[in-house]
Amino acid sequence: MKNVGIICFAGCYLIALMMDLWRLKRPSALAARGEQMTLAAGIFAHTVFLYYRTCVYERLPLSSQRDWVLVVAWVLACLTFFLITTYREKNFGLFLLPGILILLAAAKWLASDDVYAERPASEAWGMIHGASMTLLTVSVFLGFLSGVMYLLQAWLLKHPKIPGFTRHLPSLEWLHRANCHAMKFSVFFLVCGILSGHVLNEFAHVRAGFRDPFILGTTLLLVWYLASYVIAYFRPFSREGHQVAYRTILSFVAFLLVLMLGFFTEHRHNQGPGNAGAPPASSAHTDDEPHAGEAPAFPGGDA
Numbered sequence: 001m002k003n004v005g006i007i008c009f010a011g012c013y014l015i016a017l018m019m020d021l022w023r024l025k026r027p028s029a030l031a032a033r034g035e036q037m038t039l040a041a042g043i044f045a046h047t048v049f050l051y052y053r054t055c056v057y058e059r060l061p062l063s064s065q066r067d068w069v070l071v072v073a074w075v076l077a078c079l080t081f082f083l084i085t086t087y088r089e090k091n092f093g094l095f096l097l098p099g100i101l102i103l104l105a106a107a108k109w110l111a112s113d114d115v116y117a118e119r120p121a122s123e124a125w126g127m128i129h130g131a132s133m134t135l136l137t138v139s140v141f142l143g144f145l146s147g148v149m150y151l152l153q154a155w156l157l158k159h160p161k162i163p164g165f166t167r168h169l170p171s172l173e174w175l176h177r178a179n180c181h182a183m184k185f186s187v188f189f190l191v192c193g194i195l196s197g198h199v200l201n202e203f204a205h206v207r208a209g210f211r212d213p214f215i216l217g218t219t220l221l222l223v224w225y226l227a228s229y230v231i232a233y234f235r236p237f238s239r240e241g242h243q244v245a246y247r248t249i250l251s252f253v254a255f256l257l258v259l260m261l262g263f264f265t266e267h268r269h270n271q272g273p274g275n276a277g278a279p280p281a282s283s284a285h286t287d288d289e290p291h292a293g294e295a296p297a298f299p300g301g302d303a
Helices: 006-025 029-056 065-086 093-109 120-158 172-204 213-234 241-264
Strands: none
Touching (some): 006 029, 006 065, 006 093, 029 065, 065 093, 120 241, 172 213, 213 241
């Protein structure tokens, strides 16, 4: 198991994407089956990798920035497999797999692998907070992709310059429903993440408030979501497919900016006064193996 690395399942996802592109050019039941098998192999290797990190290294899930990104990519990979096996004639992988590969690249070369500080009193709230932010990321990501697919499908229906391509995408009605559901779930998980983040701050005796750019960013993101719902309530026109698609795309851009604050700002999660003098973690570790030490912020903590 220890020989399974990020490159292994990333390669499987890349091959599945290439098969999806081939299937777009030449529809084939064999290519579709090959894509499913390759994606299943990637998910299996991905699962083994997460299991190895959790059990062998005795780490809790979502215990570092890298773990968090890897779990988001795993959830999206499982969802992609479900969609391509349920809707075999649609090319969902063409949109989902590139995003998964980008997340894996971020996990390998961008996200920190430093372990977050653990405290028994905040462990349960930490899991709630981590799960909420993970599902929020998945919801925002899916909303963005469904919004892009909606606009592309609408444009192709008006300008059929690529004959037959429209049948590879879901219908406008299906994509509109996916957009609406993605926004609803995003608001729910964002509220859960913000509330649980404040509880964690109470445990850690942190009083960052709006001085922390990440807290300010997540709060403004929630205000944006709530404002869009208020506008949609008073203006029925804004509930139409194109308007919802534009909002989900803008929400993704805003969330991406907030997420970058969590990665790049000096942001501490679950770190009270007792940890102020904690030494930095050692840098002598491989890209795919965890190591102990105090962590930079969880991308979604203290929200």
